[in-house]
Amino acid sequence: MTDFDSLKFDENGLIPVIVQDLVTKDVLTLAYMNRESLAISREKGLTCFYSRSRQCLWLKGETSGNYQHIVAVTADCDKDALLVLVRPDGPACHLGTRSCFTNGLWSENDAEPFSGELLLELLRDRQAHPKEGSYTTYLFSKGLDKILKKVGEESTEVIIAAKAEDKKETVYEIADLLYHLGVLMVQAGISQEDIFNELASRHVIDKKVKQEKMTS
Numbered sequence: 001m002t003d004f005d006s007l008k009f010d011e012n013g014l015i016p017v018i019v020q021d022l023v024t025k026d027v028l029t030l031a032y033m034n035r036e037s038l039a040i041s042r043e044k045g046l047t048c049f050y051s052r053s054r055q056c057l058w059l060k061g062e063t064s065g066n067y068q069h070i071v072a073v074t075a076d077c078d079k080d081a082l083l084v085l086v087r088p089d090g091p092a093c094h095l096g097t098r099s100c101f102t103n104g105l106w107s108e109n110d111a112e113p114f115s116g117e118l119l120l121e122l123l124r125d126r127q128a129h130p131k132e133g134s135y136t137t138y139l140f141s142k143g144l145d146k147i148l149k150k151v152g153e154e155s156t157e158v159i160i161a162a163k164a165e166d167k168k169e170t171v172y173e174i175a176d177l178l179y180h181l182g183v184l185m186v187q188a189g190i191s192q193e194d195i196f197n198e199l200a201s202r203h204v205i206d207k208k209v210k211q212e213k214m215t216s
Helices: 035-044 116-128 135-142 144-163 167-188 192-215
Strands: 015-021 027-033 048-051 056-059 068-075 082-088
Touching: 027 035, 027 048, 027 082, 035 048, 035 056, 035 068, 116 135, 116 167, 116 192, 135 144, 135 167, 144 167
Parallel strands: 015 082
Antiparallel strands: 015 027, 048 056, 068 082
């Protein structure tokens, strides 16, 4: 475990901090800390930075309510930069976006890596902007009962494919199920973060139970 006293601050007494969402792995912002703001962050369990423009400390979320709850802090190999994993209460950027990194400059083949969050974003967009002939639009137009029926049907298809030990078909059916679960999540206003937070809370409980068994 790295000692906080061994960290290397620059000539202005600052150290760069990369803040990353624990669940989505999105890089939320790049900020700076000095020894005092780092101590406050450690004490409160919330990110506290040093503003180079205002020349003062600022606790992220103090005015906006968008606090960043610290899960872990890691120093790089040279101990002159920090990676802070957080559970954010809201957008990281003062512009209201989830991340400060929104201005794309270049990507290979202009392709954004596919992810569960990207799928949900596409589904949310289709819900907000219906398109004639779209299956997703059709599901949203039919409402919750139709969506639930499809989730049930796709769950059955997964079971049948898995029982037949057909890997290719099982992958295909799981993909169908995940898509329809995504539609359900959007319909119900459930985010990917909601799901992962629930899973994380279970992990904490399981870890405590395991520790109790080891000490009993």
